[in-house]
Amino acid sequence: MPGGRLTQQERQQIALGLADxxxxxxxxxxxxxxxSTVTREVxxxxxxxxxxxxxxxxxxxxRAHRRRQAAPRGAEAPPQAYGRDPEAVRAYEETLTTVFMQSGTPQMMARVMA
Structure with a gap:
């Protein structure tokens, strides 16, 4: 089952292998x-x-359960510092994302960079 998380039985087999x-x-x-998975686990x-x-x-x-929950999508944006208009900033982010995507950058990467 490569790619998934180690199970309790796999961890027991690792312990038995180390003992042997x-x-x-x-x-x-x-x-x-x-x-590398076994090495990192140990x-x-x-x-x-x-x-x-x-x-x-x-x-x-x-470790798997300590992830923080993301803010809801429709949440109110925090007030912007320095007198920036939140709508203008959002419009600029969208424009910059579009430019990145048109130049060949994947969508997620473009959004992060913008």
Whole structure:
């Protein structure tokens, strides 16, 4: 299942592989995952001597749920400093985004840059 998050069972297999003295590459082959995924997982959660699957799984769940919620789309814009007109700024952003997109920049990148 490459590309998704590690499951509790995969983390337990990593812990068993470490206990058996297997290399990261061998553990990764058994899980059908990239070696870098196993390496990062182990190093992020205590290293090869202190890795515990249950603690690693709980830590991963906490990291996955701590994302901040974005402001709603229709929310009122905060007042602009220096006397700028919010509508004029928005119109300029749209124009600049359009120019970026016409020059070949992908839409999301153009919006971020604008």
């Amino acid at each position: 003295g297997l290399a990261y590459a061998e553990i990764a082959r058994r899980l059908d995952r990239p070696t 190093m992020r959660n205590g290293g090869p001597t202190a890795y515990r699957a249950d603690l690693a799984h709980r830590a991963a769940e906490r």
